[in-house]
Amino acid sequence: MFPLAVVLGIACYRSDFAVWRYVLPLATLGWLIALYHSLLYWGGIPASLEPCGEGVSCSSAAMRIAGFPIPGLSLAAFTLDAWCASPNGLGCGGHVQKAGIVTYVRGHITILDRKALENASCECYRLIQRHYRGALAG
Numbered sequence: 001m002f003p004l005a006v007v008l009g010i011a012c013y014r015s016d017f018a019v020w021r022y023v024l025p026l027a028t029l030g031w032l033i034a035l036y037h038s039l040l041y042w043g044g045i046p047a048s049l050e051p052c053g054e055g056v057s058c059s060s061a062a063m064r065i066a067g068f069p070i071p072g073l074s075l076a077a078f079t080l081d082a083w084c085a086s087p088n089g090l091g092c093g094g095h096v097q098k099a100g101i102v103t104y105v106r107g108h109i110t111i112l113d114r115k116a117l118e119n120a121s122c123e124c125y126r127l128i129q130r131h132y133r134g135a136l137a138g
Contacts, residue, residue, distance in 0.1 A: 003026065004026055004027060004030070004081055007019070007026070008081075011023070012104075015104060015105055024082060027078055028082060030074075030078040030081070031075065031079060031082055034071060034074040034075040034077075034078050035075060037071040037074065037075075038069075038071040038072055038074075040071070041063060041069055041070075041071040042071075095120070096117065096120055099116070100112060100113070101113050101116045101120060102117060
């Protein structure tokens with residue numbers, strides 16, 4: 001997971017839209033390992049095949065963060081990595097670039113259509129905007 005952050009960061013900085021060619025294999029390998037760990041955690045693989053011998057078990061209740069199982073979080077993260085890095089995925093904001101909403105060149109983002117960008121963003125943007133305006137008003 002951690003090498004992907006560096007590789008994707010460099011690819012975004014360089015506006016490398018061919019990033020999927022070298023990220024997809026890494027993300028796929030990570031996804032397969034996360035799937036194996038998830039199956040161990042949820043009991044899909046017998047305990048006799050569990051590689052953890054000492055310390056915290058790979059399938060114990062200690063394998064949770066904020067109530068979420070770590071193997072499931074890892075599987076979700078690698079799924080997003082693979083989808084975002086794929087040629088038809090999001091890439092480095094490729095969907096908003098292709099729509100002509102922003103341009104992105106070597107780490108410099110230029111917003112061409114703010115309203116369209118707001119509409120393309122998730123509901124998180126509107127929630128943060130509402131709280132920000134409320135904080136400025138009060």
